[in-house]
Amino acid sequence: MDTENLRNIYAMLTRNLAAATAVSVAIMLGGAARSEAANEGPTINSSVFVDRLTQSELLRWRALAPAQQRATLTLLADPRVQRGFATVGQAKAVSSAIDLVETRDTARTPVRAMPTAATTTYQVQSWYSRTWTIFGIAYATTRLDYYYVTGAGVVLYDHYCSASYSNRVPLRSMSVQVNHYVGGGKGTCVATWTLTKLNFWTDTSDQGMRVNGRGVEATWGP
Known part of the structure; x- marks a missing residue:
């Protein structure tokens, strides 16, 4: 060669x-x-979340830095966020941007006592709500409203218990069943929440409050 x-x-x-x-x-x-x-990490389409915001929340969203907006969409796609948290500590372990706002209060209206009535009775409404937020913007809220009657410092009987919610987690659905009862001078309102993501998983958890003659005595749940 x-x-x-x-x-x-x-x-x-x-x-x-x-x-x-x-x-x-x-x-x-x-x-x-x-x-x-x-x-x-995976994210969700921003319009799926943003289109569900109120006007004030939309202004807050637009005020976030682009990195915070991306982080929000990534967290909403996180299975741990989608399944929900029992405590703030669990949420903070995932992201410091997640927070919980709890509200509970009672309103009483006196019922005119009859001449033969020994005590005055009150029509009472107590409520308890939990709102989960990311950078201050709500993505899930659950609320219980309990209507009952008190007198002489105890719950005499109840009318009904209702539950409502707001869910902005894409592809996740929520449903609820409520129960209420009176015993030992106290009333209890309990909601059993069911969270479902398509056909992938289903979780259930209880949220409740116990009331006495003065108002809300204890609360629990997700």
């Missing part, structure tokens, strides 16, 4: 090696990019 042919073979091998190296580098870089993107 002459010198010219050797030069041609060497040049061809060099070009092939360079091409193979370029492909390998491209694959490696592509893999690194995919890995970096995966570390950010």
Whole structure:
């Protein structure tokens, strides 16, 4: 084989090696990019969440930094957020941006006592709500309202217990069943919440409050 042919073979091998190296580098870089993107986690489409916001919440959303908006959408796609938290500590372990706002209160209206009545009775409404937020924007709220009658410092009987909710977690549905009863001078209102994400999973949990003659005595639940 002459010198010219050797030069041609060497040049061809060099070009092939360079091409193979370029492909390998491209694959490696592509893999690194995919890995970096995966570390950010899946997100939801912003319109799915933003379209459900009130006007005041929409203004708050627009005031968030782009990184905070992305973090919100990523958290809403997180299975731990979708299943819900029992405590603030559990939520904070996932993200410090998640918080819980709890409200409970009682309103009483005296009923005019009859001349023969020994004590005055009161029509009472007590309520208890829990609102989960990300960067101050609500993504889930549950509320119990309990209507009952008190007198002489105890619950005499109850009328009904109702439950309501707001859910802004995409692809997650909520339903509820309520129960209420009176015993030992106190009333109890309990809601059993069922959370479902398509056909992937279903979780249930109880939220409740116990009342006495003065108002809300204890609360519990998600």
